[in-house]
Amino acid sequence: MDSAIDGVRQPPARAGSRLCTHCGERKAALKRPKTLEQICRECFYIVFEDEIHRTIVDNNLFKPGDRVAIGASGGKDSTVLAYVLSELNRRHKYCLDLFLLSVDEGITGYRDDSLETVKRNEIQYGLPLKIVSYKDLYGWTMDDIVKAIGLKNNCTFCGVFRRQALDRGAALLSVDKIVTGHNADDIAETVLLNILRGDIARLSRCTFIITGEDGPIPRCKPFKYTYEKEIVMYAYFKKLDYFSTECNFWFLPMYRCSLAFYNQSCFYTH
Numbered sequence: 001m002d003s004a005i006d007g008v009r010q011p012p013a014r015a016g017s018r019l020c021t022h023c024g025e026r027k028a029a030l031k032r033p034k035t036l037e038q039i040c041r042e043c044f045y046i047v048f049e050d051e052i053h054r055t056i057v058d059n060n061l062f063k064p065g066d067r068v069a070i071g072a073s074g075g076k077d078s079t080v081l082a083y084v085l086s087e088l089n090r091r092h093k094y095c096l097d098l099f100l101l102s103v104d105e106g107i108t109g110y111r112d113d114s115l116e117t118v119k120r121n122e123i124q125y126g127l128p129l130k131i132v133s134y135k136d137l138y139g140w141t142m143d144d145i146v147k148a149i150g151l152k153n154n155c156t157f158c159g160v161f162r163r164q165a166l167d168r169g170a171a172l173l174s175v176d177k178i179v180t181g182h183n184a185d186d187i188a189e190t191v192l193l194n195i196l197r198g199d200i201a202r203l204s205r206c207t208f209i210i211t212g213e214d215g216p217i218p219r220c221k222p223f224k225y226t227y228e229k230e231i232v233m234y235a236y237f238k239k240l241d242y243f244s245t246e247c248n249f250w251f252l253p254m255y256r257c258s259l260a261f262y263n264q265s266c267f268y269t270h
C-alpha cells in the first residue's frame with residue numbers, strides 16, 4: 001500500500017531501504033522471524049543475546065561457580081550457544097566455568113569433519129574441549145552399527161548412546177550442568193512427535209527447560225524460546241565457524257530442501 005507524507009503519495013518502502021525500528025538510525029538488515037520487526041544487525045545482536053540472558057536469569061539455569069559443559073556438535077545451534085554463553089558469562093559475570101563437550105559417534109565423513117570445527121571453536125572461544133567417543137565407551141562406532149543393522153532404527157541407537165555418552169563425558173569433566181542447543185523449533189517438533197505417538201508422559205516433560213534433575217547431571221536448554229531461523233541469522237551475520245552438513249545416516253530430502261529455503265527467506269540484501 002502507498003503511504004502519504006505531507007499529502008504526497010510515496011512509493012512503498014523497499015525491503016532493505018527501511019530504517020531499523022529499534023534505533024531508527026541504521027538500515028534494517030532483516031525482518032525478525034520472532035516479532036516481524038525490521039531491524040539492523042547491531043540491534044538484532046542486542047535483542048537476540050538479551051532474550052537468552054533473560055531466559056537464563058528468569059529460569060535460574062545456573063548459579064555462580066557452576067561448571068557447565070556445552071554439548072558441542074559443531075553445528076549452528078551449539079556453536080551459537082558456545083559463543084553467546086561465553087559472551088554473556090563475561091558480560092553479566094555469571095562466574096561459570098565453561099567447557100565444550102563433544103561426542104564422536106564414529107560417522108566417517110560427518111562427525112570427523114564437524115569435530116574439526118569444534119577444535120577450531122576451542123581456540124576461537126578459549127573454551128577447553130573434551131571429546132568422548134562411542135568406540136572408546138562402547139567398542140562400536142556408528143559406522144560399525146549401521147554395517148550390522150542397516151539404516152533402520154540406527155537414529156534410535158545413536159540417540160540413546162549419545163545421551164549416555166554426554167553424561168559420561170560430563171562426569172569426567174565433573175560439571176554441574178550440561179547445556180544443549182535445542183531451540184524452540186526442536187521443542188515444537190518434539191511436541192508434535194509425542195502427540196502423534198500418543199506418548200503422554202514424554203509430552204508433559206518435553207517442554208521443560210531443565211530436565212534430568214533426578215539423574216546424574218541436569219540438562220538445560222537456554223535456546224528454549226529462540227527460533228532456529230534467528231540462530232542461523234546470528235551465525236551468518238557474526239560469521240561464526242560452524243559445520244552445516246547433515247548426518248550421512250539421516251536422509252530426508254524434502255525436509256532438507258525446505259529447510260534450506262526457509263533459512264534463506266528472511267535476509268535483506270543491501
Ligand SMILES: Nc1ncnc2c1ncn2[C@@H]1O[C@H](COP(=O)(O)OP(=O)(O)OP(=O)(O)O)[C@@H](O)[C@H]1O
Nearest residue numbers: 071072073075076077078079101102103180181182
Ligand atoms: N555429537 C554431539 N556432541 C555433543 N553434543 C551434541 C552432539 N550432537 C548433538 N549434541 C547436542 O544436542 C543438541 C541438539 O542436537 P541435534 O543434532 O538434535 O540438533 P541440531 O539442530 O543439529 O544441533 P546443532 O546445530 O548444534 O548440531 C546440539 O545443539 C548439541 O548441544
